[in-house]
Every structure is written in structure tokens, then in C-alpha cells.
Amino acid sequence: MTDARGPAYRRLDVDERRAQLIALGEKLFTSSAYSELSMARIAREAGISKALLYHYFPSKQAYFQATLQAAAEELRARTEPDATLPPAQQLERSLDVYLGWIEEHREGYEKLLITVGEVPEVRAMVEEVRSSTATRILGGIAGEGVAVPPGARTAVRGWLWFMDGACLDWIAHRDLSRDELRGLLLGTLFGALMASGSTEVVQALTAAAATAAADG
Known part of the structure; x- marks a missing residue:
């Protein structure tokens, strides 16, 4: 019998959520100027609350730096x-x-x-x-x-x-x-x-x- 409720929701662990947010950050900072983005908009794009976003990154600048660091590490490895x-x-x-x-x-x-x-x-x-x-x-x-x-x-x-x-x-x-x-x-x-x-x-x-x- 098919479960009409659909697939169960799975809470992302800390590392998965952070990786997901960094991947989103690369897209957002590529498509928009730094000054055009706010933490509220980023949270909406991520489908999470602003409070949860601040839990991972204390500021937009910290979020931006994290996306850059991830890119720099990828480039260094390559x-x-x-x-x-x-x-x-x-x-x-x-x-x-x-x-x-x-x-x-x-x-x-x-x-x-x-x-x-x-x-x-x-x-x-x-x-x-x-x-x-x-x-x-x-x-x-x-x-x-x-x-x-x-x-x-x-x-x-x-x-x-x-x-x-x-x-x-x-x-x-x-x-x-x-x-x-x-x-x-x-x-x-x-x-x-x-x-x-x-x-x-x-x-x-x-x-x-x-x-x-x-x-x-």
C-alpha cells in the first residue's frame, strides 16, 4: 500500500546543511552583487529561518568568506x-x-x-x-x-x-x-x-x- 503522506522529512546534519548553504552562496554571490544580498534574502532562498542562517554564519561577510574559502580549497586541490x-x-x-x-x-x-x-x-x-x-x-x-x-x-x-x-x-x-x-x-x-x-x-x-x- 502506498504511503499517501509522501517521503519522510529528513533533518540535515550540521555538515550537510553547511555544505548546502555554501553551494547556494556560490550561486547567489555569482548572480547578485554583494551589496544586493541580505541575510533575510539568503535565508528565503535557502528555505530556512534567518535565525538558523545566523546559527551557521554570524554575518553576510562571514558567509561570503566561507564560500570563497571553499572555492579556494577546491582550486588549491585541483x-x-x-x-x-x-x-x-x-x-x-x-x-x-x-x-x-x-x-x-x-x-x-x-x-x-x-x-x-x-x-x-x-x-x-x-x-x-x-x-x-x-x-x-x-x-x-x-x-x-x-x-x-x-x-x-x-x-x-x-x-x-x-x-x-x-x-x-x-x-x-x-x-x-x-x-x-x-x-x-x-x-x-x-x-x-x-x-x-x-x-x-x-x-x-x-x-x-x-x-x-x-x-x-
Whole structure:
């Protein structure tokens, strides 16, 4: 006999509810400006009371930061270098995965960089991601335990800012392929390192890439 009452309601546990809210946050902050959203509207979209939303996130800013943190962790996991590859190939592969992530989240990426100027805590989080990315790149190209020349550090950190600008132009116009953009970004990084006087680093990278291509 069929139960006319339909499926029984299942209360979500804390982790499930939080994950559900973070997934919703990515959609909301992508489709609306940060200033347009209120906790009341977010609660309505989630189908929960405002009090329950505040139980998970004490403020809209905390909610927004949680959605960014989740995205940053996903991106960090995706772009983790493959230690079995030469440094140049590690960088190329991680960059390609990063561009693929931007293609999947282009609206959110664009709004994120706009919001950076509005929320100091978000700016600090983005800067932390840039800093850790620069450290990872420099560690890969200089080698473990090798002192990084100041010029190389400046070149890489400046390149990360350039990359954001190039990616924003890419998603706005879509008249470059992903391969073309990846090549442009790698060439710009190598050029910046050369201009910084880090010629040995660039030569080591290109030699490793050539060796890997010959072996492949």
C-alpha cells in the first residue's frame, strides 16, 4: 500500500546543511552583487529561518568568506603540482587546470575580483591565496631549499596580478583559446623572470621542458 503522506522529512546534519548553504552562496554571490544580498534574502532562498542562517554564519561577510574559502580549497586541490613532472611541466599543467576552473566559474571569478575592493577581509583572503601561490611557484622553479632572488620573487608576484587582468579580459572577450592564453601567460612569466635577471632559472625551466618533450 502506498504511503499517501509522501517521503519522510529528513533533518540535515550540521555538515550537510553547511555544505548546502555554501553551494547556494556560490550561486547567489555569482548572480547578485554583494551589496544586493541580505541575510533575510539568503535565508528565503535557502528555505530556512534567518535565525538558523545566523546559527551557521554570524554575518553576510562571514558567509561570503566561507564560500570563497571553499572555492579556494577546491582550486588549491585541483592545481596541486605533480611532483613527478619537471618544474616547467608542473607549472604548465597547474596553469591549464586553473584556466579550466575559471571557465567553470567565470561569473564568480569576475565578481570576486570586483568585491575585493569592497570587503577588506576578502582582499586579505585573496592576497593570502596569491602569496601561497607565489611561494609554490618559486619553490618549484628555484628548487627546494634554494634561496629565491628578490627579482624573481617580485616578478612572480607581479605576474600573478597580471594574470588576473589577462583572465578577466579573456572571459570578457573570449577571442583567445585557452591554449593561446596559457602560452601568453607562460611567456609573460618567463619574460618577467628574464627581465629580473633570473636568467639561470629560466634556462633551467626551458631545458627541463625540452628534455621532457624529447623523452615524450
